[in-house]
Amino acid sequence: MAFYEDYDLDEEQVLARRQPAFPKITGLYFLIKGTTTVYVGQSTDIYARIAQHNRDVFKEFDSFSILECPAEYLTPLEAHYIYKFNPPLNSSLPSNERYKSFLQLQKILGVPARVLKLWMKHKGIEYSRDGYYLLSDFADFTDFLDWMAKQYPHISANQCSISYLKEYLGEVKKKRQSGPTRAST
Numbered sequence: 388m389a390f391y392e393d394y395d396l397d398e399e400q401v402l403a404r405r406q407p408a409f410p411k412i413t414g415l416y417f418l419i420k421g422t423t424t425v426y427v428g429q430s431t432d433i434y435a436r437i438a439q440h441n442r443d444v445f446k447e448f449d450s451f452s453i454l455e456c457p458a459e460y461l462t463p464l465e466a467h468y469i470y471k472f473n474p475p476l477n478s479s480l481p482s483n484e485r486y487k488s489f490l491q492l493q494k495i496l497g498v499p500a501r502v503l504k505l506w507m508k509h510k511g512i513e514y515s516r517d518g519y520y521l522l523s524d525f526a527d528f529t530d531f532l533d534w535m536a537k538q539y540p541h542i543s544a545n546q547c548s549i550s551y552l553k554e555y556l557g558e559v560k561k562k563r564q565s566g567p568t569r570a571s572t
Contacts, residue, residue, distance in 0.1 A: 409434035409435075410434075411431070411434075411435075412432070412434065412453060412455055413431045413433070413455065413456070413457070413458050413461070414429070414430075414433060414453055414454050414455040414456045415427060415428065415429050415453070415454040415456065415461065415464055415465055415468065416428050416429075416430065416433050416436065416437055416451055416452070416454075417451060417452040417453075417454070417472075417474075418437075418448035418451050419449065419451060420447055420448045421449065423474075424468075424472045424474050425447070425474050425475055425476045426440070426446060426448065426474050426476040426477055427465055427469050427472060427474050428440075428465065429461040429462070429464075429481075433453055445476075463483055463485065466481045466485065466486050466519075467485075467486075469519070470486050470520075470521065473515070473518065480519045484522070485521060485522055485523070486519045486520065486521060487519065487520055487522050488518070488519055489503070489514070489515075489516065489520070492520060492522075492525060496525065496528055496532070496544070497543075498532075498544050498545060498547050499545065499548075501549055502549060505549055505552055505553075506525075506528060506531070507520075509556055510524060512524055531555050532544055534558075535547060535551055535555065538551075539551065
């Protein structure tokens with residue numbers, strides 16, 4: 388068995404080949420299956436956390452990626468990437484002021500779900516029952532609420548119907564098409 392000669396090391400040779408232990412890294416990690424990010428997580432000891440995921444039979448992945456960052460950035464960055472990639476194994480979004488669930492948006496804006504869904508369609512925002520949305524994408528929704536308060540002062544936002552929103556969007560479209568008016572000289 389000649390191949391043993393090539394691989395027969397004494398202890399001094401083994402020690403000479405030693406590698407450092409996995410470094411303790413703080414940051415985000417992305418579990419990947421094929422070409423899809425299936426999970427986004429954060430840890431102050433990423434390699435240990437990935438080892439835990441590797442033992443979880445419900446988290447199937449074949450590779451991972453790491454993004455080192457300071458601990459104070461972990462939660463906002465994790466929320467950002469969960470929102471951005473919508474990985475199937477993440478069931479919730481960390482608490483973050485920039486992102487809200489559909490139910491949270493509905494509560495903040497005080498309108499029925501059907502009105503909010505129509506607004507999202509108008510803005511090109513894809514609705515997902517379990518999705519999270521950038522709160523800033525809804526900043527101009529207050530323009531609609533202000534318009535409605537002027538046009539229909541007896542109707543509260545939570546009583547708003549789709550017809551009111553369609554009327555508002557029609558007016559916005561007309562204003563855009565007519566463009567800015569010029570003062571006559």
